[in-house]
Amino acid sequence: xxxxxxxxxxxxxxxxxxxxxxxxxxxxxxxxxxxxxxxxxxxxxxxxxxxxxxxxxxxxxxxxxxxxxxxxxxxxxxxxxxxxxxxxxxxxxxxxxxxxxxxxxxxxxxxxxxxxxxxxxxxxxxxxxxxxxxxxxxxxxxxxxxxxxxxxxxxxxxxxxxxxxxxxxxxxxxxxxxxxxxxxxxxxxxxxxxxxxxxxxxxxxxxxxxxxxxxxxxxxxxxxxxxxxxxxxxxxxxxxxxxxxxxxxxxxxxxxxxxxxxxxxxxxxxxxxxxxxxxxxxxxxxxxxxxxxxxxxxxxxxxxxxxxxxxxxxxxxxxxxxxxxxxxxxxxxxxxxxxxxxxxxxxxxxxxxxxxxxxxxxxxxxxxxxxxxxxxxxxxxxxxxxxxxxxxxxxxxxxxxxxxxxxxxxxxx
Amino acid sequence: xxxxxxxxxxxxxxxxxxxxxxxxxxxxxxxxxxxxxxxxxxxxxxxxxxxxxxxxxxxxxxxxxxxxxxxxxxxxxxxxxxxxxxxxxxxxxxxxxxxxxxxxxxxxxxxxxxxxxxxxxxxxxxxxxxxxxxxxxxxxxxxxxxxxxxxxxxxxxxxxxxxxxxxxxxxxxxxxxxxxxxxxxxxxxxxxxxxxxxxxxxxxxxxxxxxxxxxxxxxxxxxxxxxxxxxxxxxxxxxxxxxxxxxxxxxxxxxxxxxxxxxxxxxxxxxxxxxxxxxxxxxxxxxxxxxxxxxxxxxxxxxxxxxxxxxxxxx
Numbered sequence: 001x002x003x004x005x006x007x008x009x010x011x012x013x014x015x016x017x018x019x020x021x022x023x024x025x026x027x028x029x030x031x032x033x034x035x036x037x038x039x040x041x042x043x044x045x046x047x048x049x050x051x052x053x054x055x056x057x058x059x060x061x062x063x064x065x066x067x068x069x070x071x072x073x074x075x076x077x078x079x080x081x082x083x084x085x086x087x088x089x090x091x092x093x094x095x096x097x098x099x100x101x102x103x104x105x106x107x108x109x110x111x112x113x114x115x116x117x118x119x120x121x122x123x124x125x126x127x128x129x130x131x132x133x134x135x136x137x138x139x140x141x142x143x144x145x146x147x148x149x150x151x152x153x154x155x156x157x158x159x160x161x162x163x164x165x166x167x168x169x170x171x172x173x174x175x176x177x178x179x180x181x182x183x184x185x186x187x188x189x190x191x192x193x194x195x196x197x198x199x200x201x202x203x204x205x206x207x208x209x210x211x212x213x214x215x216x217x218x219x220x221x222x223x224x225x226x227x228x229x230x231x232x233x234x235x236x237x238x239x240x241x242x243x244x245x246x247x248x249x250x251x252x253x254x255x256x257x258x259x260x261x262x263x264x265x266x267x268x269x270x271x272x273x274x275x276x277x278x279x280x281x282x283x284x285x286x287x288x289x290x291x292x293x294x295x296x297x298x299x300x301x302x303x304x305x306x307x308x309x310x311x312x313x314x315x316x317x318x319x320x321x322x323x324x325x326x327x328x329x330x331x332x333x334x335x336x337x338x339x340x341x342x343x344x345x346x347x348x349x350x351x352x353x354x355x356x357x358x359x360x361x362x363x364x365x366x367x368x369x370x371x372x373x374x375x376x377x378x379x380x381x382x383x384x385x386x387x388x389x390x391x392x393x394x395x396x397x398x399x400x401x402x403x404x405x406x407x408x409x410x411x412x413x
Numbered sequence: 414x415x416x417x418x419x420x421x422x423x424x425x426x427x428x429x430x431x432x433x434x435x436x437x438x439x440x441x442x443x444x445x446x447x448x449x450x451x452x453x454x455x456x457x458x459x460x461x462x463x464x465x466x467x468x469x470x471x472x473x474x475x476x477x478x479x480x481x482x483x484x485x486x487x488x489x490x491x492x493x494x495x496x497x498x499x500x501x502x503x504x505x506x507x508x509x510x511x512x513x514x515x516x517x518x519x520x521x522x523x524x525x526x527x528x529x530x531x532x533x534x535x536x537x538x539x540x541x542x543x544x545x546x547x548x549x550x551x552x553x554x555x556x557x558x559x560x561x562x563x564x565x566x567x568x569x570x571x572x573x574x575x576x577x578x579x580x581x582x583x584x585x586x587x588x589x590x591x592x593x594x595x596x597x598x599x600x601x602x603x604x605x606x607x608x609x610x611x612x613x614x615x616x617x618x619x620x621x622x623x624x625x626x627x628x629x630x631x632x633x634x635x636x637x638x639x640x641x642x643x644x645x646x647x648x649x650x651x652x653x654x655x656x657x658x659x660x661x662x663x664x665x666x667x668x669x670x671x672x673x674x675x676x677x678x679x680x681x682x683x684x685x686x687x688x689x690x691x692x693x694x695x696x697x698x699x700x701x702x703x704x705x706x707x708x709x710x711x712x713x714x715x716x717x718x719x720x721x722x723x724x725x726x727x728x
Binding site for chain 2: 083089173176181191192195196312316319358360361364365366367371372373375382
């Protein structure tokens, strides 16, 4: 390969020269030193895309991205609590999401109907009656903001409760089984729940959607924006909750158990209790996410709760962001949501590009992209965009002071 | 004369036994729980369907092609994804997620292939009743006999491979203790590759057989994957024969069980067919977590003979 030698030399020379000039640039503008980091690049990508979409397609697209982001953030954070902190292979995230959505569609809707003196029995969910009942309810709720908000809070409380119950149920196998066995059983549970919802129509209307009394009807034309703000606020709350949890003694116990179960047992931690608690909290949060999605869409269709959307996408988001890192999860969800929206918006432009094969519908690229991203993350960036860091419980200065004291003690016996 | 329900149940069970056996072989050699089995299975069906629709002939003549395609997909997965991860000794969960990514890529390629067939050849591959290409022998669809023969032949071939060939013995040694096998001079790379070739081939072959009882759609594999997992878990995950036997048990119970229950309780039971493999799986996990192959059959039957040739029990 001697004829390649001059080319290689040129290449090396070029590389050193680029590195030198880059170094000079960094010396002049210190901020540039942060640029080659993956998380900074991802943030830049997010801002550029959001600005571009806002300018080119209008603010509605950006708001839409924010809603999707917030919904999936709630679910992915709950997944991160169970997978990233506790180490449970939760391949049945969809089960808790379904628990939240079905309780809102099936039970909470009936309670509202009962409260307002309407048909609330088995036939509430029948597709011939449901839309009439819910329409009548909505017309009452339109003028009654206090009642609407009360109903909204009832939805969330019921969803959290049912999520907690299902989390407790899934914690029973989670105590006995490990790794692949557990992942597969959780996956199967989620699937079965979806089929039950699809086949037993009194639950959520079976193959027909059940409508949900809309607690944001009073906002009129601004419903979309109001619900976006509410969901974003709840997502922020969930983020704070999960972040606080992961910094608390409970979160540290979870990490210790994940890294070495034996050590956790030696230090007297109750493994069964901690695992159960983590699953209960995580499932309750995911159920709130599912309920919010159902409220946002206004209907609840069993078949839309597939394991692809509600288990595997959140897994991909979490792995892109960094397993165990909450900030990473935020970034991962945002990046993935934006890319999926971009593909969805520009699919027709792509399709009519000259030379684009007619059989290649760009919508399928979503799957290709997501799959490739998963593979590449696993192979080349196993810790994600923002790797998990050891949590510091005390302020940094205090730890430094303590370290200094310890060192002084050690040096002066 | 076999009733059609029983005939369908036999085809379904044979397909599941091929699929479950594939999952088990890949898992016991490489610790990878293969999610990509779903799309590999669907690909096996689509390649057979495309050949039948474009070239003509009986579906059965293209089964070897299905097997080869599956083996190829398995080899691609091994070389690009699985080998680097195995070298890094990552956890089982990471291995599972990597195959999930591969599954999504394959799934998108199936969708593109379907559109390609629709646009260029005016076929409708989104909804295929593959059994219309089948022929009948003595009033029963030929798929019943052929699938059963295929399943039994595959298991026999695997058994002969594992017990009579040198490489098969090496494979079993690697499953039992990878480090010790490497010390003796067995190349684990070759063993892993062989497992992916056999497992992937069985997945696609199973998909082509499965399409004889199911409507062929791009999500066919995804719908059946719970039953596949149930089969291999029932089989115990550490014995190829266990996986095959588990497939038979799950397939027959799911098909005939739901049919009998429907006759007893009413036709609404049929829609809950998917619950049956789950119940089987839960029972298997809670009462005999090492699967059918882990039950001491010889002791139960009062035979003192030491069972030989099974895939081995590993803690």
